[in-house]
Amino acid sequence: MVPIQVTATLRGTIALRNAIALDGLLGAAVCMRDGVTPPMTEAEIACPEIPVAKSACGRVYLATVSVGEAELRHRRWTNRRFPLAEAQSMGAASVRRINISGGPCKSYRIPLETMMLRDDQLRWWCVGDEDAVRRLLTEEVGYLGARRAVGQGAVREWTVERCEPWGDGFPVVRDGEPMRSLPPDWPGLAPDVERAFRVCLPPYWRRSREELCAVPRWT
């Protein structure tokens, strides 16, 4: 396990609602690689083995959330229209009246903010197995963020390379600021860090495990 910097260079815009946790991303990549089916009950939720080191206390993985800056914001829309033409030509006799202003057939046009990142890059730092991380990301992760199904967040290139740690706290604390969600009593944190209810271990969508954490200011 060595200090690593991971860089994703994107091909275009990304729909990023929250910063992306590297350990969560690697966990999802392992699930995709192994064909793990989505859990159906709370008891089935498990984080697979990932090639990243855990902290000595075992409370978090030594990996940051993504760091990137928006250079341009762009709005696009998701539209849905009920297939009226098909309803007229292929609907049963019982399909006589369709309400397109409300109910299940309602048409919608939902705005979606996407962004172009400075230098088209997102960065993470971690302590892990360089080759295994590179293999997982390049083979399994082609798109990042939301609306991947319509090509948002397409990755042009993954760069995984060794780096010099920035000192005490690497990689989860930098200059007293948390680089991921951390328990508030984590050593080295500045006293005025931002706090919020978050999950400390992947999967991060497991809201039942939320606890008060010190969180990066950009998340």
Place this chain on the structure above:
Amino acid sequence: MTTTTETTPAAPIKRRERRRYEFLLQAMSPIAHHSNVDGNIASFFRKPVRVPGGIEEVLYLTADTMRHLIRESAAYATLDAIGALDDPNLSEAALRLLFAGGMLTGRGDSQAIKLDFYRELVDLVPSLGLLGGCADARMVPGKTVVEDATLVCEETMSYLPEWAVRHASALLGFDEGHLDSGTNYAELVQRVRMDPMMDPAKVQLLSAGARAEVEGRLVASETAHATDDAKARDASKVTMMPFRYERMVQGSVLFWAVEATCHTDLEMDTLDTMVWTAMANARVGGKRGTGHGLLKPVALQEIRNNRPFGPVRVSMRLLGDARTEVRIEDRPPPGEMFRAHVAARATKVREFLQKVNA
């Protein structure tokens, strides 16, 4: 008299593969694909693209449009396979599921998620397993990524594979590796919706009362014009409406990619069916009634598990018909397995579509 036997085939062969198709598409007619209307001018969809020294906006067809295109093709292929195109008799929910992916209606038992139902759903309508959808309080996650169809031009060429730029240069008559600016591919056209009451021959077709009313309005309009009465002029004006819209010029070349993670041979064949039926008659955007939006694939790169598979080519061989442009010797024609699978479950699929809550 014919009899139909429904059989349960052996369990599908598990074989994980990431399959990606990269297409060069050519606009065989102008394309009208509008994002918004300012005044009476409709603007074409544009997206930001980074170029040396800044960011430019380039015309594109949204991935949602291209995704809908393949979902629609999959729906027609499914209905065709169960022999329902002549008498589809679909419910509102079935229409929503097949053509728009369905939705969580709030009905059904959302507390209990039935894995058997999910498996049955994907077995009966294999395209749902790839594109995703919602049925009976169950959201089926998709496994397909569809990208924007982006104009191939000077601004976008650095983001495209080398083969695509080379093909596009040759197709558009430029030196190899050179293309012109994307701004040259948008044209603004004007059309007028005519008022039939302005045509004396058509006025003759009116009833006596209606003709008198039209003639009275024409007189009122002329009087208002002569007396410079703005209010009366507005009240009596004709309904002719000039409107303008942007369109992508005929012959433009676009780059489009679709990729999916497949786990069985059936899923791979379903992907092929969706993509190839869509490409066989691809029409996108608005103003289709006036011939807009026809796309034709001119080159294809197939990539399996991140590795290019075979040379760049175009194949249009569907269910053994005669649409072959370049022969593929190494694979069976796409769609055979999908069609046989769905046809073998025709009665069940019909029953499912009648009772589905989506």
